[in-house]
Amino acid sequence: MTETVDILGLGFEAFFAASGLGAGKRRNLRAAYRAAFGDGRWEPGRYLSRADAEALSPRFRVGLLEPVRVASEDGEYGPTSKAVFRLDDGLAVESVRIPQPGGGATLCLSSQVGCRMGCAFCETGRAGLSRNLSAGEIVAQAVTARVALGWDFSNVVFMGMGEPLDNFDGLAGALAALFDQSAIGLAQERVTVCTVGLPDGVARLKGLGYRRLGLSVSLNAPDDAVRSALMPVGRAHGLGELAEALAAYPSRRNFALGVNYCLIPGVNDGPGAADGVAAFVRAAGRALVNVIPYNPGPAPIGRAPTEPEIDAFMASLAERGLEARVRAPRGRGLAAACGQLGGPDAAPGVR
Numbered sequence: 563m564t565e566t567v568d569i570l571g572l573g574f575e576a577f578f579a580a581s582g583l584g585a586g587k588r589r590n591l592r593a594a595y596r597a598a599f600g601d602g603r604w605e606p607g608r609y610l611s612r613a614d615a616e617a618l619s620p621r622f623r624v625g626l627l628e629p630v631r632v633a634s635e636d637g638e639y640g641p642t643s644k645a646v647f648r649l650d651d652g653l654a655v656e657s658v659r660i661p662q663p664g665g666g667a668t669l670c671l672s673s674q675v676g677c678r679m680g681c682a683f684c685e686t687g688r689a690g691l692s693r694n695l696s697a698g699e700i701v702a703q704a705v706t707a708r709v710a711l712g713w714d715f716s717n718v719v720f721m722g723m724g725e726p727l728d729n730f731d732g733l734a735g736a737l738a739a740l741f742d743q744s745a746i747g748l749a750q751e752r753v754t755v756c757t758v759g760l761p762d763g764v765a766r767l768k769g770l771g772y773r774r775l776g777l778s779v780s781l782n783a784p785d786d787a788v789r790s791a792l793m794p795v796g797r798a799h800g801l802g803e804l805a806e807a808l809a810a811y812p813s814r815r816n817f818a819l820g821v822n823y824c825l826i827p828g829v830n831d832g833p834g835a836a837d838g839v840a841a842f843v844r845a846a847g848r849a850l851v852n853v854i855p856y857n858p859g860p861a862p863i864g865r866a867p868t869e870p871e872i873d874a875f876m877a878s879l880a881e882r883g884l885e886a887r888v889r890a891p892r893g894r895g896l897a898a899a900c901g902q903l904g905g906p907d908a909a910p911g912v913r
């Protein structure tokens with residue numbers, strides 16, 4: 563038996579090519595494709611002749627996921643919600659909907675089950691990598707969230723479980739569907755890839771040619787020694803190499819890189835910290851620094867910073883002319899804030 567292909571992992575052109583139908587049927591096939599993303603149904607009989615529908619029906623499917631747990635927590639701009647989805651093989655991934663200050667919401671997607679990057683502050687990394695998600699499974703989080711949970715979203719960020727550039731093919735396929743006007747149809751500037759900073763991956767991402775796609779990198783340290791202690795990837799790729807890859811990334815003039823800095827008192831907020839961040843940003847190009855107060859999970863490596871500690875760090879960044887803002891962790895009680903996905907309480911009953 564041939565395996566059915568998940569439509570959610572295909573941009574329309576790839577789907578059209580895989581269908582084997584002629585150009586005259588393109589329009590109707592597009593309507594069937596659009597419905598797969600819009601209401602999660604694969605009903606070619608509604609759009610194609612009976613013969614074509616019978617031929618295509620068993621070859622494709624819409625790989626919606628099974629929501630096994632949804633939790634919400636009220637916040638300043640509305641409820642932050644976390645969903646745990648079961649995959650076909652019984653493993654689970656998590657997606658989070660975060661309301662934004664000006665209206666709209668950001669959907670945070672997972673790219674892998676677990677992660678092999680091993681960042682010290684992260685719950686997902688603790689269990690290691692189980693497997694990559696397919697492009698369809700990545701997009702299915704968005705489609706299932708909308709169709710089954712009624713979540714609307716205006717932006718997507720790859721900041722859930724996993725390192726997106728460590729699953730490049732899955733990410734590339736998912737981006738194609740996210741941007742396809744007949745599929746999810748998001749504008750490129752509404753999608754951001756967040757990475758620990760794999761230089762090769764950054765270069766490959768640029769190679770996809772999405773000139774308005776957002777990119778942010780987790781810096782989290784002022785120098786290679788602190789970074790390597792927090793993020794093992796720092797041992798393989800030093801900050802110099804990373805900054806060089808990032809400096810080559812922008813394909814348009816007013817691009818601003820996101821630089822995420824999880825502030826952990828006593829670990830990465832020392833006297834030279836702001837100088838280290840400034841040096842990195844100078845080398846990497848125009849950037850906006852997102853300071854994320856550390857949010858201790860079940861296996862903390864430090865404590866959360868106090869307000870005065872956050873203010874002092876922000877002031878030291880401002881003194882060095884850096885554009886920076888505090889990104890408050892939302893969904894603290896849900897284990898849905900940065901570095902908390904996939905922790906021990908993530909999905910009871912799901913392996």
Ligand code: SF4
Pocket residue numbers: 676677678679680681684685686687688722723724725758901
């Ligand atoms: S912070 Fe991101 S890259 Fe690091 S271990 Fe966690 S999921 Fe992986």
